Amino acid sequence: MRDAAIRIDGLHKAYRGSKGQPEKHALKGIDLTVPRGSVFGLLGPNGAGKSTLINILAGLVVKSSGNVSIWGFDQDKDPRQSRAAIGVMPQELNLDPFFTPRGALEVQAGLYGVPKSERRSDEILELVGLSDKAEAYARTLSGGMRRRLLLAKALVHHPKVLVLDEPTAGVDIELRQMLWTNVRKLNEQGMTIILTTHYLEEAQEMCDEIAIINHGEKIAQDSTANLLSRMDSRTMVIAPDSPVSNLPVTEGVEAALQDDGNLILRYRSTQTSAEQVLESVRQVGIRIRDVRTAEADLEDVFLALTSARADDLPTDDQTKPRRGMHRVKL
Structure with a gap:
């Protein structure tokens, strides 16, 4: 599909069991299409298979079977082009403490083969608010600044698709607002954004379309408005x-x-x-x-879908709000 940023067909991933235990099937035949230019939410409870799916997209985990295409490049036939089309901001703070932010971006750009004439390290540092820390060692940065640097590293090779894996976990309000401002700006410039988060009010506000997975299976995918209209x-x-x-x-x-x-x-x-x-x-x-x-909000839909199967979503006669007037972060 030309209008698909990512297309996944029949994606399986099984991990070998230890000490005689059976295989663990992390993904069980996922079919998923992410439209180009969208802000796409990938939601699910802990252990649902989100991280495995993201790591397969990033080329860090080898799938057991199925097909993955990123920006039109088949992951098996064109691995370099498919990896170059995607940038991932991981949840973990995996930074070299002895690099400065500018140095880290230059090294990352070199790993992706970005010519020096096409590198825009200073522009990216300004985008994420780290211009004044460009020459500070990463080990001296605060937790929020380190998260900004992770976002900057994901952008050095001009990816068409940006994956944000729990980007606001444990960050303050100022950083959260800065991040979403930058995400909207990047999306307006044509970048496709894939967001995983447990803060469901963020997904409801930011995402055009949402897919929910549970126990390695996709149980729902629709526009945010249509998902909310279910309840x-x-x-x-x-x-x-x-x-x-x-x-x-x-x-x-x-x-x-x-x-x-x-x-x-x-x-x-x-x-x-x-x-x-x-x-x-x-x-x-x-x-x-x-x-x-x-x-009812996205949290009600999420709880209804993940506490049962998608086709067991309560009917009009069965649905009741699950809480009072409070919003609970998962």
């Missing part, structure tokens, strides 16, 4: 003017009273409107002092 749960929290003695009874609405006296109403927007919910509250004589609502 149209709503939760309405009403703070009454006086203690509630009677709960509203309306078809399609689940009512409950919290210890703090607030009334919780759960419903589905495709079946019941917010006005109907409020009317049911008024009918039992409850006067509303305050009201707020929340809708």
Whole structure:
């Protein structure tokens, strides 16, 4: 596919078992297409196979079977071109402590065969906010600065595809904002971004399309909007003017009273409107002092998919919000 940045067909990876144990199948026939120019989310719980998949794309792990194409280059037929088309920002801080940031970029560019006339180390250092640390030893950099250097190293050979593996794990708000600003800028310039993260609100905000894998299998792939539309749960929290003695009874609405006296109403927007919910509250004589609502987000979809199989996603009659008004980082 000409419009595919990455195309994966039937990708398997099995690791040999130790001490008589059976093989461990990390990937079980993954089919995946990443559109060019997209910000693509690759999500899954720990042990789902994300790292194995990324390492295969980077050429660090040999697949057991299947086909991988990166920017139109088959990984088996054109290994050098396929590796040159992708840059990976790893999760681990694997930096040589005795190199300066500028020196590290120059060495990385040399390893990729980038001619000196085409190297842009200073431009990349400015992009990631390390210009003033260009000649400082890597061992003197803070953790956040080291992460910026990892991003810089992934960009030295002008890759068409950039993989960010848990880029914001353990970083402060300032670095996170800087990273996403740079990611948007690179994407606007035509670079395809693949993001793995456990911060699902980031994936929901940043990604055009998302694939979710679990136990080595792809269980869902769709646009972010379509994934969110799978669950149209709503939760309405009403703070009454006086203690509630009677709960509203309306078809399609689940009512409950919290210890703090607030009334919780759960419903589905495709079946019941917010006005109907409020009317049911008024009918039992409850006067509303305050009201707020929340809708299902990517975390709800993720938990529903990874706690069951994709085709077992709750139906319209079964789906309920899994939490109250809080957002929990996995």
